[in-house]
Structures are given as structure tokens and as C-alpha cells.
Amino acid sequence: MTSFEFPGKYYEIMRRDFRNLAAETEFLASLMPDGGRALDLGCGTGTNLRELGARGYSCVGVDQSAGFIDYAVHAGGTNVQYVHGRIEEFDTDDRFDLVYSLFMTLNYLPRTELRGVLRKMRELLLPGGHVVLEFGHLLNFVETFQQHIIAHHRGDGVLITRLARQSLNPHAANWRNEETLLVRESDGRVSMYDNFFDQAVLTGPEVRELLADAGLTVTAEYGGFRKEQAPGHGRGPLVIVATAEEARSA
């Protein structure tokens, strides 16, 4: 279950509080040849793609949120094409130098769909291409779990108050986030949005096994987009880079 149907401009404001876009862009760009092709699975409001498009890469983004794709289409930018749809159902004849999924989007997919999605990522790679996955691992969930969250995000004259309730289903290894966003615009207008999502609690070994099953070899693992060392213990993201072992015959 996933909604993410609230105005993309509010997502962009919140995203800035969690992410380092410059580091993400450098990291992704370093894995492509000049003018290469990138596919962003779960592109949200197109934040990463706009940056890559501006650097001359040719980009495609897929997201299930109609509101986010609408924002992305109207946000401008060059060399980027957006597809409104679910990652599990996405298909194309295009091939890419880089296929990536960032900011825990992988965790949003139904667990039963992951194997097929990673195989699809492999199929969509050009020879020598890379897959980049940044997902929430077990410790992210264990250490950041809070039953109730009240957080404020500010930007562009807007105040967003996020009221969230988190719950875990340990038997399904599933984490549920139900949140209400209260937004006050600079002119005093107030609006409210309900957002909810379920995320599979993934583990490194599970994702590595899925990558191997898809014919992808892990070439690097980092604790962030500045190529920080992946922490042996404790919280922090996990960024995995993988390549196809060899071109498979069709």
C-alpha cells in the first residue's frame, strides 16, 4: 500500500531535509559515459533526473504517483521522459547505462515482486551498465523506529508539519507509516494531506541474493553517496553498485 499523492512541491521541500542531491548526482554521473542513458525506478518528483538531464544524460523516470509525475513533467528540465506507472509493470525496448532506485523505493515494492524487478533491471542494462540500489536495511528500521513522530520541514516560505505513526508487523517483516501533512503557505493558507506506505524490511543478504539471481555482480557497497564506508554496525543507508556478469544471449 502506497499513496504519495500530495503536491510534489511539498515533497521536494521535505526531501531536502533528508538528502544530499549534489552527492547523489556526482555518484550517479560517475557511473555513466558522457551522454549516457539513465533509468530511475521510483523517480518521485524527478529530482535526480532533472540534475542528470541538465548534465546531458538522457533519462527516463517511472513512478506510481500521478501527482509526483505531474509535478516532474511541469518542473521543466531537459532530456527527461516520465512514465506514470508501477515499477513491477514497467517495460521498454530502451536499454540504459545506469538503472537505479534510490531513497528506499525498493522497500516499497511487494516482497514477492523484488526478484522479477531485479531481473528486469538486469535486462534493461546496456553492456557495461550499472545498477545502483539504495534501500533501507534491517538496522534502519530497528534504530529509527518511533511509534509517533512530529517533524517540521521548512522551505520556499512553506511550513510542513509531519505527524506520523509507525507500526511494525514482525511476522511479515513489514513497516507501516501513516502520516498526515499539515502545510501552511506563506500567505497563511493551510492544507492537509494523508500519506501512507508499507515498506518491506529488507536485509543486505536478501538483496545480494536477489542481485546474484538476476545475474548481477556487486562491485561496490557504500554507506552513502559520498562513498562513505558502509557501517559494520549501526544505522545508515546501504548503497550497492552492481554490474552484469556478462551479456546474456537473448
Ligand SMILES: C[S@@+](CC[C@H](N)C(=O)[O-])C[C@H]1O[C@@H](n2cnc3c(N)ncnc32)[C@H](O)[C@@H]1O
Ligand atoms: C521515498 S520516495 C523516493 C522518490 C525518489 N527516488 C527520490 O529519491 O526522491 C518513494 C517513491 O516510490 C514511489 N513508489 C512506491 N512504490 C512504487 C511502485 N510500485 N512503482 C512505482 N513507484 C513506486 C512513490 O510514489 C514515491 O515517489
